[in-house]
Amino acid sequence: MKDNVLGLTVVLADGRVIRTGGRARKSSAGYDLTRLFVGSEGTLGVITEITLRLHLVPEATSAAVCSFAEMKGAVDTAAAVIQAGIPVARVELLDEAMVEAVNHFSGLQHKVAPTLFFEFHGVSERNVVEQAEMAEAAARENGGTGFEWALRAEDRARLWKARHDAYYAALALRPGAKGWTTDVCVPISRLTEAVLAAKADLAASPLKGALVGHVGDGNFHMVYLVDPARPEEVDEAKRLADLLVVRALEVGGTCTGEHGIGMGKMAYLEREHGEAVEVMRDLKHVLDPMNLMNPGKMLRA
Amino acid sequence: MKDNVLGLTVVLADGRVIRTGGRARKSSAGYDLTRLFVGSEGTLGVITEITLRLHLVPEATSAAVCSFAEMKGAVDTAAAVIQAGIPVARVELLDEAMVEAVNHFSGLQHKVAPTLFFEFHGVSERNVVEQAEMAEAAARENGGTGFEWALRAEDRARLWKARHDAYYAALALRPGAKGWTTDVCVPISRLTEAVLAAKADLAASPLKGALVGHVGDGNFHMVYLVDPARPEEVDEAKRLADLLVVRALEVGGTCTGEHGIGMGKMAYLEREHGEAVEVMRDLKHVLDPMNLMNPGKMLRA
Numbered sequence: 001m002k003d004n005v006l007g008l009t010v011v012l013a014d015g016r017v018i019r020t021g022g023r024a025r026k027s028s029a030g031y032d033l034t035r036l037f038v039g040s041e042g043t044l045g046v047i048t049e050i051t052l053r054l055h056l057v058p059e060a061t062s063a064a065v066c067s068f069a070e071m072k073g074a075v076d077t078a079a080a081v082i083q084a085g086i087p088v089a090r091v092e093l094l095d096e097a098m099v100e101a102v103n104h105f106s107g108l109q110h111k112v113a114p115t116l117f118f119e120f121h122g123v124s125e126r127n128v129v130e131q132a133e134m135a136e137a138a139a140r141e142n143g144g145t146g147f148e149w150a151l152r153a154e155d156r157a158r159l160w161k162a163r164h165d166a167y168y169a170a171l172a173l174r175p176g177a178k179g180w181t182t183d184v185c186v187p188i189s190r191l192t193e194a195v196l197a198a199k200a201d202l203a204a205s206p207l208k209g210a211l212v213g214h215v216g217d218g219n220f221h222m223v224y225l226v227d228p229a230r231p232e233e234v235d236e237a238k239r240l241a242d243l244l245v246v247r248a249l250e251v252g253g254t255c256t257g258e259h260g261i262g263m264g265k266m267a268y269l270e271r272e273h274g275e276a277v278e279v280m281r282d283l284k285h286v287l288d289p290m291n292l293m294n295p296g297k298m299l300r301a
Numbered sequence: 302m303k304d305n306v307l308g309l310t311v312v313l314a315d316g317r318v319i320r321t322g323g324r325a326r327k328s329s330a331g332y333d334l335t336r337l338f339v340g341s342e343g344t345l346g347v348i349t350e351i352t353l354r355l356h357l358v359p360e361a362t363s364a365a366v367c368s369f370a371e372m373k374g375a376v377d378t379a380a381a382v383i384q385a386g387i388p389v390a391r392v393e394l395l396d397e398a399m400v401e402a403v404n405h406f407s408g409l410q411h412k413v414a415p416t417l418f419f420e421f422h423g424v425s426e427r428n429v430v431e432q433a434e435m436a437e438a439a440a441r442e443n444g445g446t447g448f449e450w451a452l453r454a455e456d457r458a459r460l461w462k463a464r465h466d467a468y469y470a471a472l473a474l475r476p477g478a479k480g481w482t483t484d485v486c487v488p489i490s491r492l493t494e495a496v497l498a499a500k501a502d503l504a505a506s507p508l509k510g511a512l513v514g515h516v517g518d519g520n521f522h523m524v525y526l527v528d529p530a531r532p533e534e535v536d537e538a539k540r541l542a543d544l545l546v547v548r549a550l551e552v553g554g555t556c557t558g559e560h561g562i563g564m565g566k567m568a569y570l571e572r573e574h575g576e577a578v579e580v581m582r583d584l585k586h587v588l589d590p591m592n593l594m595n596p597g598k599m600l601r602a
Contacts, residue, residue: 020574023488025518026555030340030599123387248325253324257328272323279319298331
């Protein structure tokens with residue numbers, strides 16, 4: 001998303017109002033303040049306007065779903081599709097627990113197995129059919145079965161429904177439970193081992209949970225189902241989330257691909273970026289010396 | 302290019318060595334220091350290591366060339382191709398002066414007219430042929446003639462030779478002259494008027510010059526041929542370059558898409574970004590209080 005932000009209007013702690021970036025697709029005019037404020041979690045200023053880069057609705061779109069006996073086959077397929085240069089628009093992974101959850105929650109009949117959801121965009125039907133066929137070949141090489149693809153909007157919506165219902169379906173796995181969610185992002189080349197480790201940790205835990213991944217980016221999310229009234233469950237979720245991040249950092253990944261640091265991941269930010277966090281603190285201090293902007297988030301004062 | 306920079310090692314003015322970013326494709330962990338240092342022109346620190354995102358050599362590539370009676374038709378074609386969502390890998394514009402220059406310099410026989418050079422990448426030959434055909438249709442609608450495309454590497458190289466020889470060919474237009482080069486970038490929707498204005502300014506000037514554009518980004522370059530020993534010529538080049546930037550800013554563009562600010566565009570940086578330049582200065586001061594890093598560039602002390 002951040003790549004689609006061309007410019008911002010930001011109100012700074014001292015009341016100055018600045019405009020960053022602009023409408024041009026690229027610029028080398030000065031420091032990239034737009035990217036400094038995007039993702040700063042409100043700690044550097046209040047963003048009051050955003051200039052976004054727009055994209056056309058593609059000429060043609062196809063969607064596909066494929067399940068795998070082994071999680072490894074699913075992740076390897078996603079990596080193979082990316083590495084083959086197939087311009088996949090979206091590729092999402094649901095683990096078997098999440099698939100079972102959406103089957104119950106949304107009355108679907110997906111095979112209960114690790115499942116990939118694809119979307120392809122192209123200049124023609126022929127082009128997106130070709131992409132789906134190439135993905136199918138990659139899936140088959142990695143043990144994929146029941147590959148199903150569709151062109152028509154309503155068929156694509158049916159194929160993708162499972163993915164769109166995932167979060168609430170996961171909550172329904174344990175009525176009354178709250179979802180403890182977290183995410184990491186790792187290099188694609190290390191995605192398989194990171195996902196398999198996260199699954200093994202969960203399998204060895206008394207907690208229920210599920211995995212959903214934007215695997216085209218090496219980014220995946222875990223949701224652990226906890227009863228907030230039971231501190232031991234919250235502690236177990238924290239332990240699993242900590243293992244997840246530690247493993248991601250070990251393979252050159254990041255402690256969060258999308259969720260951000262907030263309060264929960266401040267220690268990981270320092271572990272991931274070391275002395276660079278001091279530089280972040282320097283920037284925070286110069287732009288917000290009185291620590292008025294979302295204090296206590298991202299950076300320890 | 303900057304979108305392919307995943308991480309950096311930077312030596313700061315106070316001797317600290319930091320690592321920014323990482324190997325994951327996306328991260329929300331802290332401020333985006335990588336993008337702060339990329340394009341900072343050495344004013345914030347010395348970059349000693351870069352982690353780049355690699356891209357595959359595409360499965361298939363096609364190239365195309367097409368000339369236009371009117372500059373407007375060429376620019377409108379480039380915009381139409383982008384806006385049609387054709388995933389053009391490169392689209393470059395040469396004006397008639399530049400085409401004449403490369404014909405002389407490289408012994409080519411291109412029609413002396415505004416000319417577009419395309420490159421398309423895709424998952425199959427069929428796919429890149431399809432893209433070339435769609436571009437040809439767009440070109441024809443905008444008065445393009447002599448559309449020629451190729452798949453084989455040597456044929457593509459032949460088609461693109463004119464573009465690759467452009468700069469030295471332009472210098473050869475006036476033996477002994479130096480090239481005064483500058484660039485701007487404007488929103489695609491305003492590219493035609495910006496290019497036409499730049500051409501009209503040049504036509505009304507005693508100086509020779511030529512235009513080459515990365516028009517897919519709304520970015521284009523002017524080269525003015527001056528005898529450095531004649532101050533009035535240097536002044537005229539400056540006047541033309543100033544007009545170019547002023548017009549770019551008027552249509553919501555930037556004073557430089559690629560070249561950067563350096564010393565020559567410091568005044569434009571302030572015109573383009575206003576108070577935001579004060580914030581850039583704040584960042585410079587906190588990271589380099591003694592102004593040791595490329596002093597006198599980009600920001601007035």
